[in-house]
Every structure is written in structure tokens, then in C-alpha cells.
Amino acid sequence: MAPNIAIIGAGPTGLTAAIELKRRGIIPSLFEARNCLGGQWAYEVLTDEPVDVRDPQSQSVYSAMYPKLRANLPKRAMQISDYKLPEELELFPGRVQVLDYIDATAKAAGISNLIEFNTPVQHVEKAGDGWxxxxxxxxxxxxHVIVATGKDSYPNIAKIDGLESFEGSVTHSQSYRLPNLYEGKRVALIGACVSSEDISLDLSPHAEQVYICGTFPPNGHKCYVRNGLYGQSLNISQHDRPARVEGKNIYLQNGEVLYDVDAIILCTGYIYDFPFLKGSLNDIELSGCSIGPLYLNMFYPSDPTLIFLGLPRFTVHFASIQLQSVYCAKILSGELELPPIEEIKAEVANGGCVLQKDPANLEEYHNSVFECFARLSDMTGEPHLDWKGFLNTLNDHKRHYQQDYRQYPFTYDLKE
Incomplete structure (x- = not known):
């Protein structure tokens, strides 16, 4: 009997899984909380004022898109299945171009009519042999249930002494939208990763001063090697991590003080959370900064009919969800078989990877995740592509063109 499969989420992850299942004759049901597909790429209009994370009544936010956002990966790395992006797209396409591509792909693959919009999943629990x-x-x-809600839905709110009583606004990068809301202001971005890189440059023409406060392991993010002032008006500077906040002043860990700051934007990433699974799984970590261990970073080891896609961080996301989706679809269609449950549990117990928001050793984490992708390539027959080398070369490109790397040609031979 054909499996009856629920996919939670109709962003790129859920759509990729649905495409690969449908290709093998399995028609899934997709549940989407919003009124549109696209996940993070579907822009969401917010209020005219920044959403303050300290306000328990502040509105829920689904998408981190802002008007000028562009992909931080070249289009070659953003392909869904075998649906190529239009040749005329910019090398690093804008958010509208990416969403148009996702929408066109869903229609071409016959997935759009499988989506139940405005249907948030409230709970998932075991029921006999099913869910x-x-x-x-x-x-x-x-x-079977495939969880495709992604890893970037629940903001990580940094714990900083005095943040609750800061006399300016405190928002998270997820709800950043319009730079003109910060016209003439002194803005501190907490965190030194991708979102602070891009938001700092978006703010620069409007803000009086932009401070990037934070350090990140030397994994290639261009913020790590920036020194001095830069930006459109030379008004972006990098500083140490915050230690505490008093009034409108931010005291940094190295003793420096940023005085009279008007706004704080937390560029501190996201935590894992699956509220619809609360109370259903008690033998793995399911929320916070880590999740797992999962078999092949995908399967709930106690019952692999529950599958998580798109959770590894610091990878090439579209490529990783493609590999995962192909393997998942081949398992569910009977083309491949999982090992016996005892072997799955034993492998996980003897070194299963716990996916983390901020791994202590990024190189070790990278090796573990990419080794898992290599296994998936071996088992599915998908080509081995050197995505790790691709990321390293891209980060070199970002370091070389710190402010405007998207404007310069970038090529990389993905052959292994």
C-alpha cells in the first residue's frame, strides 16, 4: 500500500520533498500556515515601527525578508530539483526573483494544488502505526510525517544583562524591514554573521552610525576580517561582544563603551523549535540551540516514519535539501530500504550528530555534516559535488570584495 504522507511547510524544503515524492508516484499532503508558499522567501509586511522583542504582545513574524535583500549564494546553488533558474537572473538574485522561481517551480511540478494554505499544524502525535x-x-x-518547517523560524534572543531596560528599541533581524526607520540613529547590530553583514550595509546610508558587535569563528564570514570604518558613508565599525546594557549605553567585553545608542538589532540567528511536537517525543533534543541526534540528520531514530528535512546549518541549503529529499523519497517509494531499527539506534547512540546552532568546533561540525551528505550521494546515486570547497571559495570571494561581493563574477567547478 502506498504511504500516506504529510509534509509540514511549503517553503523550498517542503516543495523539494513533494517534487521528489510525486516523481515516484506518491502524492503528499502539504500543510502551510500562511496564505502563500515560499517559506522565508515570501515577504511579509510589518508595522511601521520595529517589532520590539521585549513586548510579549508583539506580532508573530514568519519571514525575515526585507525589500532590498538579495541571496548570499549564487543562483547555481539555489536550484530546486532539476528546475533551472532563468538565465537572465542576477548571479545573486533578489528576494522577488527567488520567490518567483519557487512559485513557478511549484506550478510546473504540479505541487501548488497539493498545498493546504492557512492551515497551521497544531499537534503531531503517534497514533497506532501512524501519526x-x-x-x-x-x-x-x-x-509518515515530514517536518519541513526549516531552521530559521524562531529568533534566538540573546541574553544580555540590562537588555530589558534598554532605553531604545530592541528588535531581531527577522523583523528588520525598512532602513529609513533608523534615519539619523546610532544602531548596534548584535552578532557578526550573515544578517549583520547585509543589514549593516542596508542601514549605512540612513543611520548616523552602525556598530557590529560580535565575533565569529574564522569560517570565512567577511565580518570576521573587517577592521576600521566602512560602508557608504564610512559609518560602519566592528566591535567586541556586549557585556551589559545600561540606559542607552552598551558596555562591551573588552571594556569599550558605545554611548547613546538609539536601537539594537539582534542578528543572533535562530533556535530550533517544533511546538507541534511538544509532548510527543521525549528521547531527543527538540528545541533550543541543538536538535537530535537524528539518523542521517533526518530520521527520528525511535520511529523513522517521522522525518526532519533541512535542519543542518552552515551548508548550501538548497543542495542539502535536494539530497535529503531524494533519499527520503527513495526510502518511502521502496527503491531503497532503511537499516533495521536496532542498527539505526545503535549508529545514533555511537556517535550520532547533534545538529547545533553554534557548534563549538565549526570545522568538525562541517566535516560531520558533509560526510553525511556524501553517504546520501553514495546511497542515492546523486553526483558527489564539492559543496564544502564551494563554500570556502565563496567566503574567500566575500573577503576580497567586502562591501559588494555580489557585484563581481564568481565561478566554481563543483566537480568532485
Whole structure:
């Protein structure tokens, strides 16, 4: 009997999984909380004022898109299945171009009509040999559940002494939208990774001063090697991590003080969280800064009919979800078989990778994740592509063209 599969989330991850399943004759049901597909790439209009993370009544935010956002990966690395991006797209396409591509791909693959929009999943629990999926007013049983809600939905709110009483605004990069809201202000970005890189340059023409506060392991993020002032008006500077906040002043760990700061934007990433699974799984970490261990970073080891896609960080996301989706679809269609449950549990117990938001050793984490992708390539017959080398070369490119790396040609031979 064909499996009856629920996919939670209709962003790139859920759509890729659906495409690979449908290709093998399995028609899944996709549940999407919003009224549109695209996940993070679907822009969400917010209020005219920054969403303050200290306000418990502040609105929920689904998307981190802002008007001028562009992909930080070249289009070659953003392909879904075998649906190529249009040749005329910029090398690093803008958010609208990416969303248009995702939408066109879903239509071409016949996935759009499988999506149940405005249908947030409230709870998932084991029911006999299957899973009971509860949405508002309905309960349905599925043989398998694929969790494709992603890893960037729940903001990580940094714990900084005095942040609650800061006399300016405190928002998270997820709800950053318009730079003109910070016109003439002194803005501190907490964190020195991708979002602070891009938001600092978006703010530069409007803010009086932009401070990037934070350090990051030397993995290639261009913020790590920046020194001095830069930006459109030479008003972006990099500083140490914050130690505490008093009034409108930020005291840094190296003793420096940033005085009279008007706004703080937390560029501190996201935590893992799956509220619809609370109470259902008690033998793995399911929220916070780590999740797992999962078999092949995908399968719930106690019952591999529950599958998580798109959770590894610091990878090439579209490429990783493609590999995972192909393997998942081949398992569910019977083309491949999982090992016996005892072997799965034994492998996980003897060194299963716990996926982390901020791994202590990024090189070790990278090796573990990319070794897993190599295994998936071996088992599925998908080509071995050197995505790790691709990332290293791209980060060199970013370091070389610190402010405007998207404007310069970037090529890399992905052959292993």
C-alpha cells in the first residue's frame, strides 16, 4: 500500500520533498500556515515601527525578508530539483526573483494544488502505526510525517544583562524591514554573521552610525576580517561582544563603551523549535540551540516514519535539501530500504550528530555534516559535488570584495 504522507511547510524544503515524492508516484499532503508558499522567501509586511522583542504582545513574524535583500549564494546553488533558474537572473538574485522561481517551480511540478494554505499544524502525535496530525478543527492519520518547517523560524534572543531596560528599541533581524526607520540613529547590530553583514550595509546610508558587535569563528564570514570604518558613508565599525546594557549605553567585553545608542538589532540567528511536537517525543533534543541526534540528520531514530528535512546549518541549503529529499523519497517509494531499527539506534547512540546552532568546533561540525551528505550521494546515486570547497571559495570571494561581493563574477567547478 502506498504511504500516506504529510509534509509540514511549503517553503523550498517542503516543495523539494513533494517534487521528489510525486516523481515516484506518491502524492503528499502539504500543510502551510500562511496564505502563500515560499517559506522565508515570501515577504511579509510589518508595522511601521520595529517589532520590539521585549513586548510579549508583539506580532508573530514568519519571514525575515526585507525589500532590498538579495541571496548570499549564487543562483547555481539555489536550484530546486532539476528546475533551472532563468538565465537572465542576477548571479545573486533578489528576494522577488527567488520567490518567483519557487512559485513557478511549484506550478510546473504540479505541487501548488497539493498545498493546504492557512492551515497551521497544531499537534503531531503517534497514533497506532501512524501519526495523528491536528489542524484547526480536523485530525487526520498519516503513515509518515515530514517536518519541513526549516531552521530559521524562531529568533534566538540573546541574553544580555540590562537588555530589558534598554532605553531604545530592541528588535531581531527577522523583523528588520525598512532602513529609513533608523534615519539619523546610532544602531548596534548584535552578532557578526550573515544578517549583520547585509543589514549593516542596508542601514549605512540612513543611520548616523552602525556598530557590529560580535565575533565569529574564522569560517570565512567577511565580518570576521573587517577592521576600521566602512560602508557608504564610512559609518560602519566592528566591535567586541556586549557585556551589559545600561540606559542607552552598551558596555562591551573588552571594556569599550558605545554611548547613546538609539536601537539594537539582534542578528543572533535562530533556535530550533517544533511546538507541534511538544509532548510527543521525549528521547531527543527538540528545541533550543541543538536538535537530535537524528539518523542521517533526518530520521527520528525511535520511529523513522517521522522525518526532519533541512535542519543542518552552515551548508548550501538548497543542495542539502535536494539530497535529503531524494533519499527520503527513495526510502518511502521502496527503491531503497532503511537499516533495521536496532542498527539505526545503535549508529545514533555511537556517535550520532547533534545538529547545533553554534557548534563549538565549526570545522568538525562541517566535516560531520558533509560526510553525511556524501553517504546520501553514495546511497542515492546523486553526483558527489564539492559543496564544502564551494563554500570556502565563496567566503574567500566575500573577503576580497567586502562591501559588494555580489557585484563581481564568481565561478566554481563543483566537480568532485
Amino acid at each position: 495523528r496530525v491536528t489542524t484547526e478543527g480536523t485530525q487526520r492519520i498519516f503513515t
